[in-house]
Amino acid sequence: MKFTPEHDEIRRSISKFIASDINPHVDEWEKAGIFPAHELFGKMGKLGFLGLNKPVEFGGAGLDYSYAMAFAEELGQITCGGVPMAIGVQTDMATPALARFGSDEVRAEFLAPSISGEYVACLGVSEVGAGSDVASVKTTARKDGGDYVINGGKMWTTNGTQADWICLLANTSEGPVHRNKSLICVPMKTKGVEIARKLDKMGMHSSDTAQIYFDNVRVPQRNLIGEEGKGFTYQMVQFQEERLWGAVSSLKGKERIINATIDYARQRQIFGKPVLHNQVVHFRLAELQTEIEALRALCYQACELMLEGQDVTKLASMAKLKAGRLGREVTDSCLQYWGGMGFMNETPVSRAYRDSRLASIGGGADEVMLMILSKMMGIAPEDPRKKN
Ligand SMILES: Cc1cc2nc3c(=O)[nH]c(=O)nc-3n(C[C@H](O)[C@H](O)[C@H](O)COP(=O)(O)OP(=O)(O)OC[C@H]3O[C@@H](n4cnc5c(N)ncnc54)[C@H](O)[C@@H]3O)c2cc1C
Known part of the structure; x- marks a missing residue:
């Protein structure tokens, strides 16, 4: 790159x-x-x-x-x-x-x-009963005159309590679950949109996360994004950018925590020498830095392919999977070397430990990435609902 x-x-x-x-x-x-x-x-x-x-x-x-x-x-x-x-x-x-x-x-x-x-802006895909299985969302948008009338609810919506509009995935017809959905822009001030609650989370504290209900919410049909019935496909395309973003935006945060740990372990003396001078410690940090550099190379490669107009589903899914797992490894290993201070909320490593946990869940859990990858490798069965 x-x-x-x-x-x-x-x-x-x-x-x-x-x-x-x-x-x-x-x-x-x-x-x-x-x-x-x-x-x-x-x-x-x-x-x-x-x-x-x-x-x-x-x-x-x-x-x-x-x-x-x-x-x-x-x-x-x-x-x-x-x-x-x-x-x-x-x-x-x-x-x-x-x-x-x-x-x-x-x-x-x-x-x-x-x-x-x-x-x-916020993104309304996940629901109480549908996170990993996006095709099973239940929110509906039925045509009535020139409007859509929306009923249902969304869960874990980032920016949801402050947003002016939501990019909403809803079922706009009956029929095969991968072809009955649409993406619709819904202004959050519309009558019938209710922010049910601001969710209390283990990490990502500065980000507001909402549960939202839609009760006979009317928006004009012109708020549809692209073609009706293509919402699932559009969302899968949109996920590629989300997943690549998730991976690439994590790189410097991981390095920041490694660097903070180096500083701490260098000045913290135990058994007559800095914690950092134990080979097991500096070897581990060097190994993690190597993994971060490998993840960076994967992200840059995906970007190059995207610029060539190629489908990056495989590399973006791999990068998302690797970023989530590596985030857990980096923060867990680093926190250990901070000892008791690592367990204190005041240290950067404990915040990173809590915040980074989401990366293996949000935007498609690790297992969903593995599902995508194994399907692309031809070693996992197709979703039987796709036959309809
Ligand atoms: C802080 C936060 C912010 C979020 N922001 C948004 C947002 O802005 N917009 C939005 O739409 N959503 C958002 N989400 C939702 C997020 O994308 C979902 O939580 C995620 O997709 C997982 O869905 P789920 O929670 O329903 O887990 P489930 O689908 O119930 O899955 C539970 C677990 O099952 C495992 N699993 C899943 N599939 C498989 C499989 N095939 N094989 C084996 N195991 C499997 C995984 O470990 C998974 O974590 C957010 C979530 C959080 C926590």
């Missing part, structure tokens, strides 16, 4: 912004269990950070995916997982399908203000 001075400039400007406008507030936002999304995204939108690879007509920079990837990599400098995840939802999880498949009218209404940072 060859980066240009323009990539470096994006890396420098987001790093500067993180140091001045994000990291000084992280502890306060973690404590509050929420961050001010409109305020932060407003600033980021003005600086052009929220639409690097989005179309110029709607306020984006029209750059290729490598610029968005370089930006995502720098988000790992943020000293928590919640804020970068919320930014990722805005740029790489709730908006890619809209940017790619939405009509000009719907993109002007929802994409443009999400790029400018005026609107906060």
Whole structure:
């Protein structure tokens, strides 16, 4: 992967912004269990950070995916997982399908203000009864006059308590579960949308996560993204960016924790020498750094293929799987070398340990990645529902 001075400039400007406008507030936002999304995204939108690879007509920079990837990599400098995840939802999880498949009218209404940072976006795929098995979502959107009437509920929606609109996956007809769904832009202020509760989580504290109900919610049919019935397919495409984002944005966070652990283990003396000077400790840290570099190479390779217009499902799924597992290894190993201090909420390693646990669950659990990969290898059976 060859980066240009323009990539470096994006890396420098987001790093500067993180140091001045994000990291000084992280502890306060973690404590509050929420961050001010409109305020932060407003600033980021003005600086052009929220639409690097989005179309110029709607306020984006029209750059290729490598610029968005370089930006995502720098988000790992943020000293928590919640804020970068919320930014990722805005740029790489709730908006890619809209940017790619939405009509000009719907993109002007929802994409443009999400790029400018005026609107906060969220993604409504998972439900109480349907997370890994996306095809089994139960929320419906039935046509009535020129509207869709939406009923159902979404669970674990990141940014959900602050969002202006949700990219909603709903069943728009009966029939085969992979061909009866659509993605619809639903303004969160619409009558019948209820934020049932803000969920209390083990980590990612600065990110708000909602359970949402939809009770006869009416939105115009023009809010449909692309074609009706293609929502499942669009969401699978959208997941590729989400999964790659998840992997690449984790790299510098993992390295940050290794570096903090090196500093701690260097100054902490036990049995007459620094903890770091035990071979088992520095060998382990060197091994983990090697794994991070291998993950980085995998992400960059996926990006190169994406730029060539190839399907990156395989590499994005591998990167997501590896990032989740490695996140657990890095934070668990590092926390151990901090001893009792590692168990204290005040140390960066304990926050990283809690936050990184999500990566093996959210956006498709490790096992879902393995399902995708084993299907691509031809060693797992097809979903029997696909025969319909
Ligand atoms: C903090 C947080 C933020 C989230 N944000 C969003 C969001 O913004 N939008 C959204 O739509 N969703 C969001 N999610 C939901 C997330 O994507 C789901 O939790 C995830 O997809 C797993 O679904 P589930 O929780 O229903 O687990 P289930 O589907 O019930 O699966 C439980 C476990 O079963 C195992 N499993 C799954 N499939 C297999 C298999 N084939 N073989 C063996 N084992 C298997 C896995 O270990 C999995 O963790 C978020 C979740 C969390 C916790």
